[in-house]
Amino acid sequence: GAVVSQxxxxxxxxxxxxxxxxxxxxxFQATTMFWYRQFPKQSLMLMATSNEGSKATYEQGxxxxxxxxxxxxxxxxxxxxxxxxxxxxxxxICSAPIGTDTQYFGPGTRLTVL
Amino acid sequence: xxxxxxxxxxxxxQEGDSAVIKCTYSDSASNYFPWYKQxxxxxxxxxxxxxxxxxxxxxxxxxxxxxxTAKHFSLHIxxxxxxxxxxxxxxxxxxxxxxxxxxxxxxxxTKLSVIP
Numbered sequence: 001g002a003v004v005s006q007x008x009x010x011x012x013x014x015x016x017x018x019x020x021x022x023x024x025x026x027x028f029q030a031t032t033m034f035w036y037r038q039f040p041k042q043s044l045m046l047m048a049t050s051n052e053g054s055k056a057t058y059e060q061g062x063x064x065x066x067x068x069x070x071x072x073x074x075x076x077x078x079x080x081x082x083x084x085x086x087x088x089x090x091x092x093i094c095s096a097p098i099g100t101d102t103q104y105f106g107p108g109t110r111l112t113v114l
Numbered sequence: 115x116x117x118x119x120x121x122x123x124x125x126x127x128q129e130g131d132s133a134v135i136k137c138t139y140s141d142s143a144s145n146y147f148p149w150y151k152q153x154x155x156x157x158x159x160x161x162x163x164x165x166x167x168x169x170x171x172x173x174x175x176x177x178x179x180x181x182x183t184a185k186h187f188s189l190h191i192x193x194x195x196x197x198x199x200x201x202x203x204x205x206x207x208x209x210x211x212x213x214x215x216x217x218x219x220x221x222x223x224t225k226l227s228v229i230p
Contacts, residue, residue, distance in 0.1 A: 034217070043203060043222045044158065093157060101146040101165075101207055101216050105157040 003027050004096050006106035013084055014114055021079045021109045023094030029074035030096035034103065035067075038091040050077040050094075084113040116141040118206050120221025127194050128229050135224045137204035138186040146207035146216060147180060147187045151200045152223075158203060162189070194228045201225050 003026040013019050023033055031052045036044040048069055049057040056069035068080040081088055089112050095103040117140040127133050139147075145166035150158035164171045164178045164187065171178050175194075180187040191198055201223045207216035 043220045046217060046219075049217065097216075102148070102160065102163065103218060104160065105150075107157045108155075110155075 002096070002098050002104040004094065004104050004106040006094055006109050008109060009107060010110040010112075012112045012114065015085050016083055018080055018082045019084055019111060021081075021092055021094075021111075023077045023079070023096070023106050025075045025096045028096070028098060030077075031074060032097060033071065033077040034095045034097075035069065035077075035079050036093045036095065038093060038108075040091075044093065047079075050079075052077075081111065084111070086113045089113045116144060116206055116219040118204060118219050118221045120204050120224060122224060123222065124225045124227070126227045126229060129194060129196060131194055133189075133191045133194050133198070133226055133228075135189045135202055135204070135226075136186060137188070137206075137221050138184075139206040139219075140185065141206070142182075142185065144206040147178070148205050148218070149176075149178060149189050150203045150205065152203065153200045161202075191226075194226075196228050196230050199226055199228045 005024045007022045011019055033050040035047045037047050038044050046059050047062045050069045050071040052071040052074055058064045066082055071077045091108050091110050093108040094106045097103045120137045148163035149161050151161045152158040162173050162176050162178050164180050175192045177190040203223045204221040205218040
């Protein structure tokens with residue numbers, strides 16, 4: 001099956017700092033990648049769609065200036081949480097599709113903001 | 115937009131029994147319905163999916179059924195084992211996005227516990 005990696009797997013940072021999370025498709029190319037946020041014991045909530053060569057599309061209620069997305073190549077998308085605060089602490093997961101629908105997920109990044 | 119309802123939120127079964135999880139969706143244009151299994155702290159793993167031109171799909175102990183008229187689909191796990199214990203999410207494809215990939219809307223999840 002398709003492999004999607006994420007780095008780092010966990011990060012602890014101080015309030016006010018920025019954190020970058022990388023999502024890579026290891027054995028296939030992805031012109032689109034998706035970023036989700038998952039709170040404990042809750043479902044996956046789509047934050048934004050990352051598009052290679054163009055701007056990301058953000059879901060309603062997601063601040064694009066706070067969650068910066070860059071789809072640098074056909075195998076790499078990054079999510080930067082700027083000026084992080086404790087309420088940004090969560091599990092962030094990316095996914096990349098094969099074809100038009102089947103999505104494969106990265107292992108996730110647990111962000112803790114102190 | 116699409117809305118996916120999933121029931122039950124928790125399910126406990128004895129080892130060897132069957133488990134059924136049901137989902138309904140609202141957008142009749144949805145045409146792809148995957149199921150994911152997520153163990154604590156890990157990534158969601160695709161376990162089975164079905165497309166709208168098929169009514170049923172089976173893979174060993176796992177099967178999915180789809181009723182497009184009623185807009186509901188179900189996951190069936192037979193001969194459950196302790197390692198089936200996890201949270202299961204259903205999803206429905208929602209809309210065209212970006213370079214041709216469909217976004218998924220997820221149900222709230224079902225925590226399945228298989229009791230040895």
